Amino acid sequence: MSASTRPTARPLQPNAVGESLLPAASSEKALAAHEVLLSLARASRSYLIYDPRNDAVRGFLEALRNTFKKWQSTHGELPLDVERWSMSLEGEKVYEDRDPERSLAFRLYRDGVRKLIVGAEAEWSEVSRLLEVLSIRYVGLRLHEEDVVTLLWKAGFANIRVEAVEGFDPLAEDGDDEDAEGEDDGGGGDVVVVIRQDDVASQRVPAEFDLPLPVLQPAEPVDWETIDESRRLEFLSELDSSRLTDDVVTLCTELMDLASDSVAPLPATELAPALAELRDFLLAEAQVDALLGVADGLYALLKHRPELEEMVGPVVRRFDDIEALRRVLRGVPHEADEPPAPVRAILERQGGDRLELLMDLLDDERNEAPRRVLRNLIQEFLPARGVAVALRFKQRHGAVAADLLQTLARGAPDIADGVAGTVTASGDADAQHELLSVISSLPDVSRVRAFLVQLLRAADETVRRHALDVVASLGERGAFSALVMLVEGESERATSEDELAAIGRTIAAVDPARALERFREWSQPKGLWKNLVKRAEVDRLATVAAYGLAALKQPEASEILDAMTARASIRPAVDRARASTAGRGEA
């Protein structure tokens, strides 16, 4: 690197999460490059923190794509010099992170990358492949197979170029032990490669290795002949990455043969980890037919060689156990609705009560696609096993309870009604709050509307107000009449001003047009109505109206409120309603 492109030595200032920020005086171009690199670093690192299918990871991917596209459309090529802790663009530092574990620059530098040039023509798919290489290095602990340089080389980028030196290569230093290990020599010099004369292998490899030769007949001299194209393509197709599963299955079979080898059978200590890796691959690829085929072969092997049971048995059982099912479930596509065949195939192998097992899986699952598949699988047990699902519902809270109630509502509506009815009538405030939380997360509340209305009349005020919140958030227009009845028909019940305020706001939220007319009536009872109600009741109705009108925020509503202030008994409530609405708006 020339002196002119050497970045400044002064460290950048870190932000709240420890990422270095560029100085305010940085060029616009540097700031844009900084954004790209930060999003690349965050996306790479996200695989350390999150499940790779987590929504957060998708967010990071999206951010990377957007910043990269923005850069490309404005500036084109992104040529970066890589230093130990930082990266520079045209001599200007655009990224720095001195935490060896997090630093993107350090990852690249340590493996020998010195320049990274993302071409103006680079496609998003190439950037994604670059991210793949970096992520692999972030998550892999057993990667003696490849380093960043060989991974980048293997990726065969058309528009991303890497210049690298070999970072750490003990072989290159053979024969020149001490000199080669001196302080940084600036590199670049040729290393003299000396062939050792005292190698160990020569003592062990027979001089006539690979002999005898196969018996081959003498033949005429060869001629040029073009390789048959269809056979060539057939050969290449065997090496397509989509065929890797075939190789893995073949290898599993070979390992079983090695385990049965009459001369020196492969010990369980070597067989078990190898099988675990191959199983994980098949699971990751959702190659369940292959997985189960191999599992059957292994079960047969265990019968034949029971001494393997202790070490290999647990590994074999993990080919088709509940964990395998969980892994396959996590891999279901986002749009999956119906349970995919691989999920069913593993489910069918599970002993015990499969419904309980599915509900156990639902307990732990966070992602929506697998939850949806699980709900559908549980629903297949309904209505026959509705009681079991209802029992589980009573023991669960939040999202899991909501999933179970939703499933019950679809598969066993009567039981769902019974469950909700029991809770509603129970007088158990905690259970009622829970039911309300569940109701608020249901995509369709039509079946449970009746319970919602009942809970508006619950004995506990906190439950009633929770129910009002749920009605307001759902925007249930159908609840309007019920809410009106709550005000007009419950005159005997002592109700706090807070609850009256909540009723008013909820009425305003569910049907603003009808609410305005009703509030107008309540604000100034006239005629027969005025004669029918007591003074206290008049004030109660006016209070609901005041809060509801304030929430409507319409000129007409405001005029009615102004008129209400003429009544001394109601004026304080009007003022509080206005203040409260203003405060809520600000909040």
Next chain:
Amino acid sequence: METTDRSIQEEQERLAKVVDRVKAGEDQDLSGKVREYGERLVHLLAGLYRLTRLHDSRNDAFIEPLRDLADVFKGLHQALGIVQLVAVDDQVWLNDLRLRFESHDTAPGLVASLLLRHGTGGLDVHSALDAAQVRALLMFLVADPPPAAARATLQKTLEENNLSAVVLLPKFRHRTGAGAEDGVKSFDIPSLARRCVVAAMALWDGLALGRSADPLPVRRRVNDLVEADQPTHDSLLLALQDESEGPAHARHSATVASLSISIGRTIGLSPSTLSDLGVAAFFHDTGYVSGSKESPTPMHRHGIEGARMVLRQRGFHEARVRRLLVCLHHHRKASDARGVAALARIVKVADDYDTMTRARPNGAKMPRPEGIARIMAAAGTHYDEVAARALVNRLGPFPPGTRLRLEDNRVVRVRSGVRSPELFATPEVEVLREADGRHAPPGQVLDLAWEGRVAAYLR
């Protein structure tokens, strides 16, 4: 934006699968486990180092921490396979994972200084160590190093004392030298040949000493071979025929790798598959090191033994699956009913060609034109037809190294493979003897496409 959210979802799914593959076989909490073990390892090593300053090595105070340290090595080996401990200043990495220590913790610095005394920056530990081995390792580390070649001396001591599973790494540093100019690598043939042979020797020796297979150094050489053009491969084949360039097994490994890559390229394999193929070719015969002088590994067992060595490396990788199948299948006939993996069919052609035509201790070897003709004649039974045809089209009737007598009585040695279909039987040659039998001056090259006609090949 041209890409839709759906494409982001698909990309996320693709990357998730890649990450799942990388993590295949790993415990869910592997990194946590490695950190925990790693921190214990560093504290135990540092504590034992301190103990050696206070007590005689036979003191009972060593017993428990040594046993604990052996347990840590065992746990790490089970989790990771090869355990790599690298110390730079006061930072310690375990298999690329930086261990976290409090700033006042002196243990990492102490471990780094213990290693640096012997000019080493880290250790690769290829198997679990028992308490006796851990004790021996500690005592060798605390002993005073010699004034010169400290690392080499200690390595030799370890190998002589049942600790060959421990490999001392050079001091870890980050080189700042520039890479290849303009991304074009120039290959000096003798240097490339030597680097390939040295890589093969290190691989074979490491496996002979019971270490786990470490394909990364081999892959770096293989990637050079994938980038090299065909004339470079032709010259490399010639250079590797020179017996002074290293032991036969290492030259054979490198030759089979070069030939396999040439065959694969002719078939149209991608660079990344060629890379996996080359690495597999380097490994294909390594099973022979499982034997001894007295009880050598028989030919029919070496593939199985080689595969078992590859299995010692942990972690799922597509290349490793392919490598295992190459070890297990490369001596099967292409028509074997059990099936033969594609890369193994390529390696078999390259392997048999080199075995037939290389110099042997008893002097017997088949002329190269005869070897290649027999392989082609056996295509479809012994050999894969596509791979055999690719070898023929690449090397021609007179493969590099073949000695020919020209019609004018000059003796020449072939130095090029097939340059084009039209020049199939007319390679470039180097004159060895003039028509009158005198030695030709070195470096006299003929292009048989222009001058000279082949009368016969010489045995």
